[in-house]
Amino acid sequence: MTAPLPPPGAPLQHYVSTAPFDPYSVEAMTAGQAKVYQASQLRLMWWKFKKHRIALISGIFLLAAYLAIVVAEFLAPYNLHTRNMDFIHAPPQRVRMFHDGQLVGPFVYGRTMELDMETLRRVYSDNTADVQRLRFFCSGDPYKFWGLWEASFHLVCPAKDGQFFALGTDRLGRDVLSRIIYGARISLTIGLIGIAVSFTLGIVIGGLAGYHGGYLDLMVQRVIEVLQSIPSIPLWMALAAIMPVSWSPILVYLGITVILGLLDWTGLARAVRSKLLALREEDYVLAAQLMGAKSSRIIGRHLVPGFMSHLIASATISIPGMILGETALSFLGLGLRPPITSWGILLTEARSVSVIAFYPWLLYPMIPVILVILAFNFLGDGLRDAADPYK
Amino acid sequence: MISGADLLRIEDLSISFAMLGGQIDAVKKANLRVLPGRVTALVGESGSGKSVISQSIMRILPKVASASGRILFNDPLTGTETDILRLSQDGPDIRAIRGRRIGKIFQEPMTSLSPLHTIGDQVSEVLTIHEDMSRDERYERTIEMLRMVGFAKPERAFRMYPFELSGGMRQRAMIALALICRPALLIADEPTTALDVTIQAQILRLLKDLQQEFNMAMLLITHDLGVVANVADEVVVIYHGEVMEAGPVEDIFRRPGHPYLKGLMAAVPHFDMKPGERLKALREVPVNASHLLGVSEERQKEPGPDILLSVRDVTKSYKIRKSGFFRRPDEAPVRAVDGVSFDIRRGECLGLVGESGCGKTTVSKMLMRAVTPDSGSIVFHDRNGPVDVLEAEGDQLQKLRGKIQMVFQDPVSSLSPRMTVQNILSEPLEIHKRGTPKSRLETVSALMEVIGLNRRYLNRYPHSFSGGQRQRIGIARALALGPELLICDEPVSALDVSVQAQILNLLKDLQKDLGLTYLFISHNLAVVDYMADRIAVMCAGRIVELAPREILMRAPVHPYTKSLLAAVPFPDLDRPLDFSTLKTANASDMRNWSAPFRQDDDGHGLATADLGEGHLVLARSNADVRELRP
Amino acid sequence: MLRYILWRIAVMVPTMLLISMLVFTIIELPPGDYFESYVAELRAMGEEADMEEIEALRERYGFDQPAPIRYLHWVGGMLHGDFGYSFEYQLPVSDVVGDRLWLTVLVSFVTILVTWIIAFPIGIYSATHQYSWGDYGLTFLGLLGLAVPNFILALILMYFANIWFGTSIGHLMDQQYLNEPMSWAKARSILEHLWIPVIIIGTAGTAGMVRRLRANLLDELQKQYVVTARAKGMNPFRALVKYPLRMSLNFFISDIGSILPQIISGAEITAIVLSLETTGPMLIKALQSQDMYLAGSFLMFLAFLTVIGVLVSDIALAFLDPRIRLQGGSTK
Amino acid sequence: TLALQEPEYFKEKLADGTLPAMAERLPKVPRVVNLAAMGRKPGQYGGMVRTIIGGQKDIRLMTINGYARLVGFDEHLVLQPDILESFEQTGNRVYTFKLREGHRWSDGHPFTVDDFVYYWEDVLNNKEMRPRGLPLDLLSARKPPRFEVVDPLTVRYSWDNPNPEFLLKLASPQPLTLALPAHYMKQFHPKYADPETLAKLVKKEDTDDWTGLHINRSRTYRPENPELPTLDPWRNLIAPPAEQFIFERNPFFHRVDETGQQLPYMDKIVLNVSASGIIPAKAGAGEADLQSAGLDFADYTFLKDAEHRYPITVNLWEHTQGSRIALLPNLNCGDKVWRGLFRDVRFRRALSVAIDREEINKASFFGLARESADTILPQSPLFKPEYQHAWAQFDPDLADKLLDEAGLTGRRSDGVRLLPDGRAASLIVESAGESTLETDVLELVTDHWRQVGLALHVRTSQRDVFRSRALGGEIMISVQQGIDNGIPTPDMSPSALAPTGDEQLQWPVWGLHYLSDRQKGEAPDLPEAAELVKLMRQWKGSTSTEERTGIWGQMLSIYTQQVFSIGIVNGTLQPVVHARRMQNVPKEALYGFDPTAFLGVYLPDTFWFDRSA
Numbered sequence A: 001m002t003a004p005l006p007p008p009g010a011p012l013q014h015y016v017s018t019a020p021f022d023p024y025s026v027e028a029m030t031a032g033q034a035k036v037y038q039a040s041q042l043r044l045m046w047w048k049f050k051k052h053r054i055a056l057i058s059g060i061f062l063l064a065a066y067l068a069i070v071v072a073e074f075l076a077p078y079n080l081h082t083r084n085m086d087f088i089h090a091p092p093q094r095v096r097m098f099h100d101g102q103l104v105g106p107f108v109y110g111r112t113m114e115l116d117m118e119t120l121r122r123v124y125s126d127n128t129a130d131v132q133r134l135r136f137f138c139s140g141d142p143y144k145f146w147g148l149w150e151a152s153f154h155l156v157c158p159a160k161d162g163q164f165f166a167l168g169t170d171r172l173g174r175d176v177l178s179r180i181i182y183g184a185r186i187s188l189t190i191g192l193i194g195i196a197v198s199f200t201l202g203i204v205i206g207g208l209a210g211y212h213g214g215y216l217d218l219m220v221q222r223v224i225e226v227l228q229s230i231p232s233i234p235l236w237m238a239l240a241a242i243m244p245v246s247w248s249p250i251l252v253y254l255g256i257t258v259i260l261g262l263l264d265w266t267g268l269a270r271a272v273r274s275k276l277l278a279l280r281e282e283d284y285v286l287a288a289q290l291m292g293a294k295s296s297r298i299i300g301r302h303l304v305p306g307f308m309s310h311l312i313a314s315a316t317i318s319i320p321g322m323i324l325g326e327t328a329l330s331f332l333g334l335g336l337r338p339p340i341t342s343w344g345i346l347l348t349e350a351r352s353v354s355v356i357a358f359y360p361w362l363l364y365p366m367i368p369v370i371l372v373i374l375a376f377n378f379l380g381d382g383l384r385d386a387a388d389p390y391k
Numbered sequence B: 001m002i003s004g005a006d007l008l009r010i011e012d013l014s015i016s017f018a019m020l021g022g023q024i025d026a027v028k029k030a031n032l033r034v035l036p037g038r039v040t041a042l043v044g045e046s047g048s049g050k051s052v053i054s055q056s057i058m059r060i061l062p063k064v065a066s067a068s069g070r071i072l073f074n075d076p077l078t079g080t081e082t083d084i085l086r087l088s089q090d091g092p093d094i095r096a097i098r099g100r101r102i103g104k105i106f107q108e109p110m111t112s113l114s115p116l117h118t119i120g121d122q123v124s125e126v127l128t129i130h131e132d133m134s135r136d137e138r139y140e141r142t143i144e145m146l147r148m149v150g151f152a153k154p155e156r157a158f159r160m161y162p163f164e165l166s167g168g169m170r171q172r173a174m175i176a177l178a179l180i181c182r183p184a185l186l187i188a189d190e191p192t193t194a195l196d197v198t199i200q201a202q203i204l205r206l207l208k209d210l211q212q213e214f215n216m217a218m219l220l221i222t223h224d225l226g227v228v229a230n231v232a233d234e235v236v237v238i239y240h241g242e243v244m245e246a247g248p249v250e251d252i253f254r255r256p257g258h259p260y261l262k263g264l265m266a267a268v269p270h271f272d273m274k275p276g277e278r279l280k281a282l283r284e285v286p287v288n289a290s291h292l293l294g295v296s297e298e299r300q301k302e303p304g305p306d307i308l309l310s311v312r313d314v315t316k317s318y319k320i321r322k323s324g325f326f327r328r329p330d331e332a333p334v335r336a337v338d339g340v341s342f343d344i345r346r347g348e349c350l351g352l353v354g355e356s357g358c359g360k361t362t363v364s365k366m367l368m369r370a371v372t373p374d375s376g377s378i379v380f381h382d383r384n385g386p387v388d389v390l391e392a393e394g395d396q397l398q399k400l401r402g403k404i405q406m407v408f409q410d411p412v413s414s415l416s417p418r419m420t421v422q423n424i425l426s427e428p429l430e431i432h433k434r435g436t437p438k439s440r441l442e443t444v445s446a447l448m449e450v451i452g453l454n455r456r457y458l459n460r461y462p463h464s465f466s467g468g469q470r471q472r473i474g475i476a477r478a479l480a481l482g483p484e485l486l487i488c489d490e491p492v493s494a495l496d497v498s499v500q501a502q503i504l505n506l507l508k509d510l511q512k513d514l515g516l517t518y519l520f521i522s523h524n525l526a527v528v529d530y531m532a533d534r535i536a537v538m539c540a541g542r543i544v545e546l547a548p549r550e551i552l553m554r555a556p557v558h559p560y561t562k563s564l565l566a567a568v569p570f571p572d573l574d575r576p577l578d579f580s581t582l583k584t585a586n587a588s589d590m591r592n593w594s595a596p597f598r599q600d601d602d603g604h605g606l607a608t609a610d611l612g613e614g615h616l617v618l619a620r621s622n623a624d625v626r627e628l629r630p
Numbered sequence C: 001m002l003r004y005i006l007w008r009i010a011v012m013v014p015t016m017l018l019i020s021m022l023v024f025t026i027i028e029l030p031p032g033d034y035f036e037s038y039v040a041e042l043r044a045m046g047e048e049a050d051m052e053e054i055e056a057l058r059e060r061y062g063f064d065q066p067a068p069i070r071y072l073h074w075v076g077g078m079l080h081g082d083f084g085y086s087f088e089y090q091l092p093v094s095d096v097v098g099d100r101l102w103l104t105v106l107v108s109f110v111t112i113l114v115t116w117i118i119a120f121p122i123g124i125y126s127a128t129h130q131y132s133w134g135d136y137g138l139t140f141l142g143l144l145g146l147a148v149p150n151f152i153l154a155l156i157l158m159y160f161a162n163i164w165f166g167t168s169i170g171h172l173m174d175q176q177y178l179n180e181p182m183s184w185a186k187a188r189s190i191l192e193h194l195w196i197p198v199i200i201i202g203t204a205g206t207a208g209m210v211r212r213l214r215a216n217l218l219d220e221l222q223k224q225y226v227v228t229a230r231a232k233g234m235n236p237f238r239a240l241v242k243y244p245l246r247m248s249l250n251f252f253i254s255d256i257g258s259i260l261p262q263i264i265s266g267a268e269i270t271a272i273v274l275s276l277e278t279t280g281p282m283l284i285k286a287l288q289s290q291d292m293y294l295a296g297s298f299l300m301f302l303a304f305l306t307v308i309g310v311l312v313s314d315i316a317l318a319f320l321d322p323r324i325r326l327q328g329g330s331t332k
Numbered sequence D: 001t002l003a004l005q006e007p008e009y010f011k012e013k014l015a016d017g018t019l020p021a022m023a024e025r026l027p028k029v030p031r032v033v034n035l036a037a038m039g040r041k042p043g044q045y046g047g048m049v050r051t052i053i054g055g056q057k058d059i060r061l062m063t064i065n066g067y068a069r070l071v072g073f074d075e076h077l078v079l080q081p082d083i084l085e086s087f088e089q090t091g092n093r094v095y096t097f098k099l100r101e102g103h104r105w106s107d108g109h110p111f112t113v114d115d116f117v118y119y120w121e122d123v124l125n126n127k128e129m130r131p132r133g134l135p136l137d138l139l140s141a142r143k144p145p146r147f148e149v150v151d152p153l154t155v156r157y158s159w160d161n162p163n164p165e166f167l168l169k170l171a172s173p174q175p176l177t178l179a180l181p182a183h184y185m186k187q188f189h190p191k192y193a194d195p196e197t198l199a200k201l202v203k204k205e206d207t208d209d210w211t212g213l214h215i216n217r218s219r220t221y222r223p224e225n226p227e228l229p230t231l232d233p234w235r236n237l238i239a240p241p242a243e244q245f246i247f248e249r250n251p252f253f254h255r256v257d258e259t260g261q262q263l264p265y266m267d268k269i270v271l272n273v274s275a276s277g278i279i280p281a282k283a284g285a286g287e288a289d290l291q292s293a294g295l296d297f298a299d300y301t302f303l304k305d306a307e308h309r310y311p312i313t314v315n316l317w318e319h320t321q322g323s324r325i326a327l328l329p330n331l332n333c334g335d336k337v338w339r340g341l342f343r344d345v346r347f348r349r350a351l352s353v354a355i356d357r358e359e360i361n362k363a364s365f366f367g368l369a370r371e372s373a374d375t376i377l378p379q380s381p382l383f384k385p386e387y388q389h390a391w392a393q394f395d396p397d398l399a400d401k402l403l404d405e406a407g408l409t410g411r412r413s414d415g416v417r418l419l420p421d422g423r424a425a426s427l428i429v430e431s432a433g434e435s436t437l438e439t440d441v442l443e444l445v446t447d448h449w450r451q452v453g454l455a456l457h458v459r460t461s462q463r464d465v466f467r468s469r470a471l472g473g474e475i476m477i478s479v480q481q482g483i484d485n486g487i488p489t490p491d492m493s494p495s496a497l498a499p500t501g502d503e504q505l506q507w508p509v510w511g512l513h514y515l516s517d518r519q520k521g522e523a524p525d526l527p528e529a530a531e532l533v534k535l536m537r538q539w540k541g542s543t544s545t546e547e548r549t550g551i552w553g554q555m556l557s558i559y560t561q562q563v564f565s566i567g568i569v570n571g572t573l574q575p576v577v578h579a580r581r582m583q584n585v586p587k588e589a590l591y592g593f594d595p596t597a598f599l600g601v602y603l604p605d606t607f608w609f610d611r612s613a
């Protein structure tokens, strides 16, 4: 029942609703509302996040990627170091299902290599008589799982005495696919650790400077200025010079991560600081202060969340920088060294015109980089939306 | 009178919000209309969907909202009828209407202005968009408008930033912004909540004038039934998104039909209330005060020093900027607070009233040490001895924070936009490490209950609440710690009278049960009258009069107090405001005051004169006390 | 404000001093000195070096003195415009740098400009059309640029630009214009070559700008004052530019200081791959061969640019946000 | 007599008389290069050659490739007078040089004995110029030569002790200087110049004193000073710093071909400074007309492919190094245990035979290289197959046995052997990480050595600091190329086989001892190394080729048997790109710094553009 309206311009009649009225009646909560009100904030965010399809897919993809690096040895058809001197610079092999019109299951044709002594190129051709069926959950190249346990169990292996180079081989005849899978270990972690370091520093230092202002700010600003003034390459070179050479590759890797993180926080700190300089004048900050909140709490719970979108965007944007930042180091001969590998190293190794002209499959490590970066960004989008109270 | 058409006709308007856990129907099939040149008042409980309706008229609902029904706007200039809901979201058609044909005063003026642009810029911008004017013309027009809404120095206000203005001043800037294009329809969402009664009267007058001169119609959303009685032609009463009662103002006031409306009328605080009389709220929520706030028994028993807080001679001035970026301030700084002294006794409620922009908020912030005074002292007399508020550090300060709490004038900006209500309310407890996560959740739920908000809102963010709901959240947060002194800066301005009654009763109960002390800042004199034991009147940074409630209300001495009392609107059709007297008197202008209260030319400054019975008044230092008595 | 600016400028002096110490440490840090490198290099070419001669050189350039004294000498020299001597080029540093400095500045500024010109519209578009195909598409493109390492992008662009357009490999201009004074033809040749490095260096920055601008705008677009602006009847685009965009500029402005060093750092490797006539390759080479005064001068120059950038950013920030300007000085 | 033909290039100058006619420009007896006899074709004048250098310093390639020397090698590495009309030597002690009459500097000023005198008296023996005395190359048994002007065209240098390296130094790619254009240099010398003008010049150049100025202006190896008169085939026109250097033909150059054309044929050489990384790309894009520097075997495929697109030809020349890549165990390593092992020949041999050279050859060199110890090439008259095969076979069992014998019997759980003191045997190899080739080879070697229980770690640092670190004993093993000159004749110095220099990373401390004439470093305490030093001294004192052949044989035998450096492959190939129209570029040749001076001994001044092609 609704209040009637008089025709346009006509005088208004006194209308009184006759529906029963109980001031205490509160509309009963629906089951949905009950669930929502009891939920924790994280839960709420998860619900909101779930609605973002692409973010969800990205999240699952990343999760899978991180799971994959745990069992890289198992997933990779070959060992990281396995070389095939007879299959140097072999182009990718196509996985086929049908041979002579008959379903054989996944297989590849055997390869024959000829040396073209005129151009000094290796010419590969498929030998269509040689059907090499792939094996699954099989025993193949031996490896040391996590460097600890000897094993030789693989998800997929080439036929006995056959080859399977899904993404081709490099200049030492190593399987590109396997190397990409192994490289994910470093590439997927270096970024996160680096970002964790740089974001912690950036937010804490920038936050304190921005929130407190005054002399603290002045000092912090000068430190940032000084750090920013030195282009990163000389800094890397200098830091790499300090890094003890007797370090194991793993330590070097950690060192590099930390270096990347240590050098990356300044920009963020400045952004945080200048944003906080403005935000700290808001009433809700004052309110928190008057409640007796410490600066850490004010920065962490009130100010930084207001800046979350920026932080998420910055973080997702920094990830490629971290994954690839190490390539710049490798480029200068300062980065990771074999036996460790990473996507960055794989790409650095591919840096020549001949690769682009003749062996483009060596550039395939770019694909996981792109996928991961896209995934992180969409994930970031989803997180942003989930944290956005207006959604 | 009947011009043949409604200026605005809302038919079957329903508005709902898509939220996690199901949608919220904020407005259900509402019908209402505004006649040209007439005022339709929309009254209703806090959270009943008034603001949402007003937003839908401008097509500025948030993205999550969806509206259905018809909103017909009949532009008297062109004579065409447009269904606003059919227009494209931000298309040229709707843009031509917004700001020019329909002006809107937002409920929360504090946050509705951009912090990065000057007031002048934001106000004159409307002209830039809709009128073809030169820069100078725009400036002139803006200055004039600012003056009309009560800025004493409009040129100065023109270049000020919103954060430099007091709450009332921002509201006036907002009004100026809405009116500057002389719209055919003004949607005023609680336009005078932050204004003292004299300025409120001035604004109401201005609106009336515009109404007459330009045939401006108005959709007035307000909780102040006094204002309704004074300006409205038709009234629509809305409750939970549904229209409960509608009719001409006469019918509504003289023959209220619906129990809700009757309840509203009954809940209005009035000046003739007997001591100890309670307001009749629509809903009574039983409160176990000590349990709610977790206050220890000892505190209730132990009396402590009589004076809780003493303020001596505090002064605060702000620099004035010239328009240029590089120029140094060359005018004398403005004294926002000028030599204010007073005491707050334990367990009392000290009312603080005064002109908008006179420094009330500044004073209260100084008590909290949110603003550092230029000079003066503030001492908090704790049970364990006095604490110098301005000097306290570390642990002492932390303890003090727990003992003095504040309800902010602007509820929107004082709530962290990215925290849910639950987090907001439990935060003070977390900071002071009270209780366990579970007990905190209980406390929070209980708090929600006493302020009349449903528990199901716990996981919502502040922006999704109505103005009044947010204000209550602010109150609940201030109460959470069970402070000894609660500073309330306009705590109920956004609440309808029934909820207001509920909240005021709660505060009273707490005062009674726990001996809470209040500094109660309000423009609503009836509320102050109901709450306060003593009342201080501020004007231009000074306390001009301070007296126990009865004395001040019945026998005010200071001319400013008198004019304040004279400007109170009553929710009674038989006691209309006399706009003609109000027009002439600029109540806060010292020159309009009688001689003993003016600063004279031969160097006699002003000093506080004691009239006995705790009645203090600011008068010329050589004035005779008897002379001051009326 | 004027006082603030003067004060900020005064603060730059100790900052620069501090930087100079850091720079000196960095160029001193690797073991050995230029003369070591010199011998090593001769040896790499199969040549032999006369040890006695090298000792003499060492003495001549004061390398037998302790580091602090050399530092003072170096800083003192710089103060009156003497940037030292490049061992590698056997010329005073100021002679070596030549065109490279302004070519670096050119590449950097064009890159920054292009970045902005592309990033702003796209950022605004992405924010206002969140989750549209355009948003996804542009995001994808931007991230693609970000995901491909600069040197690979450089190689690919260089290779295909040569094959398709016949652009000569690398460099900022065609060979015949090297050493030539500026002319229209030379300017054209520079423009023809400039796009490759600009794209390469710019891609990463653009994507970052777009994403961050988008994020900030998305936040601001929800604010009440935007609703107010809409209620005024403002054109949404103009409203966007005036209100939320200005708010979101905060991060952007605070970044100004670091844009230049970032661009220049990002450009170093690209410059090496493309063999650009900019300071990058020369700097890296100088660092590697420990041609310390040359490296030091470059670093100090870059540092100076950065410090100026930070100054500009600080002042711009104060311009932008009155809250910072009027209350920023206070301590909490 | 020849019918002289003027080059087109000087037409204008000849017309306006700024340049005298060719007959006057040439020495009375020019050096006539008989191209037909060399199997080449006489050419035509003209053309500009574009070439790319990896850095400004590389303009020294012009001096190297130009290869105008007082005495120089010919294609068959036989010493020939070049700038000199003739030379004589007696007992490797007395050297008499006869100049060509009428020979002129590139500015037209006569080149005479005065130029030798100036350099000897006012530069070499000037205390301010050379406070530490003469360069080592001019000393024999620490004593300087006597310098005499025999007649206006003849000078003589004579020592008391034999100095067999003297002529080799003159013929080297970085030649020993004996003369400077006195007429030009005198303006920078206080003995001749007006003190005030000189002071002004010094100030302008911002050098501390006149010596700096003099050094700056007289650089011949890096022809940076366009004003400095030269005897090279081309002279520089551009002063550094520059991104491009242009060299034009020297009108007074002393060589002619048999048809009476003055060499060089090609008028101009343009050197573009580029990052070394993109030289292959540029060469493959037809942007170089003659290019070898900056190209590597790995670029061959790309360059060959570019032949289809651009008018270029790619040839493969053979490197002259003893080993393209060699591992040098530092016998002066600071770590006692390691030092002991490195000095144990069994250990060195084990390291060597553990390497599967065939795999490396296949992977990195297409199987075209020669698996070999670090020694001389078959092209050398001194070559014997036993040097090549000495401990260069792949025999992991033997390696295991040798290692066991050397005392590395203990093994860690992962199979890595334990040192006598209980540490794991992990070798740290220093690499400059400059080329992927090095990285690849090291990666393979890592695997090979791992098979015999040795762990290898690669540490990358700047090559620049190798020497000082090796001297300080900080380096265990380093990777470098092997012996420079893999095609020696008995008359060439065998110094690379003995500890004679501190840049020899297998024994820098001993090398320093020899280099500083026993002043610094330590004497070799390994008998075989000491023996090598002894033989080296013998070679210096010997005067007959047979004796030298004998010494060479002994040294090569010791060096390879002792495996002082672990060679991997040699005879690797170097792509040399040239414009298809360019004639006289040998299809196959030897390529190396020493002794061929890269292209130098093949006389690039005789290359020419065939305009009809």
Ligand SMILES: Nc1ncnc2c1ncn2[C@@H]1O[C@H](COP(=O)(O)OP(=O)(O)OP(=O)(O)O)[C@@H](O)[C@H]1O
Pocket: B017, B019, B024, B026, B044, B045, B046, B047, B048, B049, B050, B051, B052, B053, B062, B064, B107, B463, B464, B465, B466, B467, B468, B469, B494, B495, B496
């Ligand atoms: N953005 C939003 N999202 C979800 N719910 C909303 C939103 N805005 C308002 N609401 C809900 O809609 C209802 C009506 O709100 P509205 O602001 O119109 O109330 P109101 O009548 O103006 O009250 P008040 O007098 O307190 O301002 C409230 O229950 C509120 O919680």
Ligand SMILES: Nc1ncnc2c1ncn2[C@@H]1O[C@H](COP(=O)(O)OP(=O)(O)OP(=O)(O)O)[C@@H](O)[C@H]1O
Pocket: B163, B164, B165, B166, B167, B168, B169, B194, B196, B318, B319, B336, B355, B356, B357, B358, B359, B360, B361, B362, B363, B409
């Ligand atoms: N940050 C500031 N900078 C400059 N002036 C300020 C600032 N804050 C307040 N003021 C000035 O101080 C005066 C007092 O402001 P205050 O907010 O205390 O008024 P109020 O009494 O609370 O008014 P209202 O009732 O309208 O809220 C006003 O004139 C205001 O313009």
Ligand SMILES: [Mg+2]
Pocket: B050, B051, B052, B107, B189, B466, B467, B468
């Ligand atoms: Mg409202």
Ligand SMILES: [Mg+2]
Pocket: B166, B167, B168, B360, B361, B362, B409, B489
């Ligand atoms: Mg106020």
Ligand code: NI
Pocket: C027, C028, C029, C030, C032, C033, C034, C290, C292
């Ligand atoms: Ni140094």
